[in-house]
Amino acid sequence: MKRIITAIVIMSVCFLPVFASGQGESSDSGVTTIQWFTPNWDEEESEELVAQFEQENPDIRVELVITEWESYKTKAITALSGKDSPELFSVLLTDVKGFQNKHLIAPIGELTTAAGLDWSDILVKATDIVSVDGEPYAVPFRYDGNGVYYNKAILSEYGFDSFPETYAELEELHAAIKAGGKYTATGWGFGDAAGVTQRLAQQLYSFDGEFFNEDYTQCLLDSKEAKKTMNFLVDTIQKGYALSSSVESNGTALRNHFGAGSIAYYMAGPFDVPVIQESFPDIDFGTAMLPGDGHIGVTTADGWCVVLGENANNKEEAARFQAFLARPENQAYLTDTFPASYKALEQEAFSTEYLIPFAEQLDYSKPAPTYERWAEIEPIIFSYVQEAMSGHISADEACDAMKSEIDQMLSL
Helix, strand or coil: CCCCCCCCCCCCCCCCCCCCCCCCCECCCCCEEEEEEEEHHHHHHHHHHHHHHHHHCCCEEEEEEEECCCCHHHHHHHHHCCCCCCCEEEEEHHHHHHHHHCCCECCCHHHHHHCCCCHHHECHHHHHHCEECCEECEEEEEEEECEEEEEHHHHHHCCCCCCCCEHHHHHHHHHHHHHHCCCECECCCCCCHHHHHHHHHHHHHHCCCCCECCCCCCECCCCHHHHHHHHHHHHHHHCCCECHHHHHCCHHHHHHHHHCCCECEEEECCCHHHHHHHHCCCCCEEEECCEECCCECCEEEEEEEEEEECCCCCHHHHHHHHHHHCCHHHHHHHCCCCCCEHHHHCCHHHCCCCCHHHHHHHHHEEECCCCCCHHHHHHHHHHHHHHHHCCCCCHHHHHHHHHHHHHHHHCC
16 A cells, blocks of 8 residues: 655664653744654664655654554653654544643644644544644554454355445344354454453444444443443354454464464454555455444544643744644655545545445544543453353443443543
8 A cells, every 4th residue: 555655765763761851942044943652563664754745844753653553642641741742643533532631742734734734624523533622633554443344255145246234234143144054254352451441332332322422431342332232242143153262362263263274254354454465465355334323333543643742942844844744645645544634535545445334434433432541441340241141140230330340430
């Protein structure tokens, strides 16, 4: 998907220590220096984009600081808390409101618009996640969520020319595959807390449920929608529609089961397309949007964006770089999956047969839960979902127990 940008001369990039001091200094030559903390998987593309930006803007120098997934959020909070903080930091979309609550990042609507950013080209769903009271606090450059990968030959064997669009149709597929006795319909990546909560969220949203009320004072996991969700998931295990190993599996394990032809479908992000094509070239597969309760399903979606430090010195120069990154061609180059630009999504690289359903699914997406104490809640959900999936408690009992424990935590 990566596009080669126009004739770039790679300039040397200075990698400062993570907590370097003296950010935002101007040299005697009139060149202003800003810092951009960017993740290591985007390092090569970031270097090239910085070189191009500096050619277009000889009065600004961009210093890269490379971060890693395991520690990027901690480094962001520490670095942005300083009196002389870095200007720019790449973070998850769903981390933005937490940073804004801590007063670590600045509103950027006026600054970036003045720098030439066309906000009408940024996906509305992505903009909503990074906005507070209608004011954006970050520039999204990546936004993606899950879809369905299905084995065309298996579905055709049971009379399905396309993947089901609703849970009622999905039940028919499940029952037909089970009766055939040759395959398992699907599997769930319930082997870790993040996998459980992501997949539970997608099914809960597709059943029109929610985790919390609007002001996060009450857990709603005992609602009828939540109980329908849990019973649906537990039934897939108990009826043999889903792999019994689902409680131990992760996304890689499911992809391997799919590649081996032992399951008919599974759910994952667009990043699995090239992996399947390369690792399992003999599988004739298709992709589709998630099914829902009488309608198209809802995926959780997240992505990456660039925030501007509240305590940074050179906000106008940093906003110019944010506007530069937001250009459709630059978003398309920087992201491995989907950009957050409508124009970029029209490019051939993102409109292949396999990727179109993922792009369309973004219109039916919601952010993963962003409650600031989510890290405390996730283990509670993981524990009870595992108990229900293993048959130790019923789906309804799991919902009631989660609601009770989470409500107690929310009251503290």
